[in-house]
Each structure stands twice: as structure tokens, then as C-alpha cells.
Amino acid sequence: MLQSLGWEDLGERRRAVRLSGSSYEYILSEKVGEKKNVGLITLNRPKALNALCDGLMSEVGDAINKFELDESVGAIVITGSEKAFAAGADIKEMQNNTYAMIARGGLLKNWGRVAQCKKPVIAAVNGYALGGGCELSMMCDIIYAGEKAKFGQPEIAIGTIPGAGGTQRLTRVVGKSKAMEMCLTGNQVTAQEAEKMGLVSKIFPPDQLVQEAIKLGEKISSHSQLIVALCKEAVNTAYETTLQEGLHFEKKIFDATFATEDRKEGMTAFVEKRPPKFTNK
Numbered sequence: 001m002l003q004s005l006g007w008e009d010l011g012e013r014r015r016a017v018r019l020s021g022s023s024y025e026y027i028l029s030e031k032v033g034e035k036k037n038v039g040l041i042t043l044n045r046p047k048a049l050n051a052l053c054d055g056l057m058s059e060v061g062d063a064i065n066k067f068e069l070d071e072s073v074g075a076i077v078i079t080g081s082e083k084a085f086a087a088g089a090d091i092k093e094m095q096n097n098t099y100a101m102i103a104r105g106g107l108l109k110n111w112g113r114v115a116q117c118k119k120p121v122i123a124a125v126n127g128y129a130l131g132g133g134c135e136l137s138m139m140c141d142i143i144y145a146g147e148k149a150k151f152g153q154p155e156i157a158i159g160t161i162p163g164a165g166g167t168q169r170l171t172r173v174v175g176k177s178k179a180m181e182m183c184l185t186g187n188q189v190t191a192q193e194a195e196k197m198g199l200v201s202k203i204f205p206p207d208q209l210v211q212e213a214i215k216l217g218e219k220i221s222s223h224s225q226l227i228v229a230l231c232k233e234a235v236n237t238a239y240e241t242t243l244q245e246g247l248h249f250e251k252k253i254f255d256a257t258f259a260t261e262d263r264k265e266g267m268t269a270f271v272e273k274r275p276p277k278f279t280n281k
Ligand code: CAA
Pocket: 047, 048, 049, 051, 052, 087, 088, 089, 090, 091, 092, 093, 108, 128, 130, 131, 132, 133, 135, 154, 155, 158, 161, 162, 163, 164, 166
């Protein structure tokens, strides 16, 4: 049933997820892949183009919590619909907020969870990834895009600025000039431009995108989860620190892999010309 994840299957998937007992209102959450080792979160608020209301982001956080605790899951994919990955934070929800209300810390309180996930998270972006939608994709570790995806930070056009990492993550990924242009004009960039900028790592036909992201998740899941988590932490450190500190951190992590059974198994399997059997220890 879940072998082919073309959009014609979405109704079938909704039914499957309902039958499996998922009780979310704004997302679908299921385990996919041949070995059911990839967690798939589908943003599912079609009438609002997956606008990221508080309830939706709280459900995403809950699904991430569950997949992080599930030892059978080695990677997570977040996707939306063919028309929209997500059209941003929910403008209607924010419309009547005041500075005093926001400053107390309620708004965007559920937004940090994806970026803190210890397991790799892949964004599979079809359609619009605007504002908070673009920011959500950048909280993920790898972005795959459908050929018609559009990325943008249009907050400036509604009298605000990106509030979930857009001015920071985008600038680190694409550099100052392109980030300034996107944030100050609100203009969208195509999937092809996003790939050229390094925001997106690969582009696929829209109906193959989710399947390709799952394949990537399966490949990552075939490795030791313990070592994958260390590797993710090391790459992320490149964004947080100087080169010398980063290299020092990388060396410590590299050394630490020699304290694991999986490092020993990986090298022994290579020498013995057999596939490794990782135990995440
Ligand atoms: N919030 C709430 N509702 C939204 C929404 C959003 N971000 N984006 C779309 N919707 C709703 C629309 O209001 C509309 O609902 P109704 O039918 O009830 O009117 C429905 O989704 C369909 O949208 P459109 O009719 O506008 O669809 P379209 O195909 O003509 O246009 C679009 C698509 C270009 C994405 C357009 O919807 C749009 O510009 N959306 C807003 C994009 C935006 O400004 N995002 C930034 C939000 S702020 C933010 O994200 C802050 C942050 O950094 C955290």
C-alpha cells in the first residue's frame, strides 16, 4: 500500500493512518520503507495550504518525540502536499497578537523541536515553502524538492520579518546577498534556483519526491544510529563555531567512535568482506 507514494495514494494513506490509530488533526504520521525504519510526517491541513498553526507545530513536535524514541526508526521525512509544503506560520492566528502578548513567549513556542531532533530529518518539499514553511524546511538536515517547489521569505510583505530562523539559517546556507534579496523583497525562488544556491540538495519530479526522500531515509537508516547521530552533531557544529573549534570537536567525536561496538563492527565487516551488523552500541 505504501510502496508507491504518488499523490493519488494520499487518500489511501489517510485511511491507513486512521486505521493504525494515529489521532492527529493536522498531520499524518506513519512508519514507511521496506523495513519500516523511516518515520514519515505529512503536513495535512490542505484548506490552509498547511499554514503552520500552533496545533500543527505541536503535533509535529509530538511525532518527532515518538520517532526519536522509536529504536526501529533511523531517519524522519517531513513533507506536505503537491501544492504546498507549508505556506508559512498561520497569519490568521497571528493577526490580532500584540507585542506584549508575543513578548511573553507564547507565539512559535513549539517551533524548535525539529531542529533539535537527534535523528536525521529530511524535508521533501513540493509546492510552496514560504515564510515559516521555508524555515521549517531549513530546520531539517537535508532538503529534497519537487521540480515545481517555490521557496521564499515573504514576511516583509505582511509587515514583519522571518521569525523562525529565516534571517539566520538562510544567510548561513546561501550567503548574505541572496538571503538579503529574498528577505527584503519577499520574492520566491524556484526549486532549480534553490538547488543552485545550495539550499536544496536534489530535485525530482513531484510524484517521485516523497519516495526518493524515503529511499534516502532508508539508506541513512541502514547505518549505525549511534554513529549517524554523532555525525549529524559534528556537521551541525560547523554552523555554530569557528573552524578550529569545529575541527577540534570533530576530532573528539571521531575518537569517540572508537569507543563504540559499531565502529569495530563496521571496520571488521569491511575487512571480512561482509555487510556490517550494527547494534547501535
Ligand atoms: N496563514 C493562514 N492561512 C493561509 C496562509 C497562511 N500563511 N497561506 C495561505 N492561507 C490560506 C488562505 O487564507 C486561503 O484560505 P481561505 O480559502 O479561507 O481564504 C487558503 O489558504 C488558500 O490560499 P490562497 O487562496 O491565498 O491560495 P493561492 O494559491 O491564491 O496563493 C500563496 C498561495 C501564494 C501561498 C498565498 O496563500 C500566500 O501568499 N500565503 C501567505 C504566505 C506568507 O506570507 N507566509 C508567511 C507567513 S508569516 C511567517 O511565516 C512568520 C514566520 O517566520 C514564523
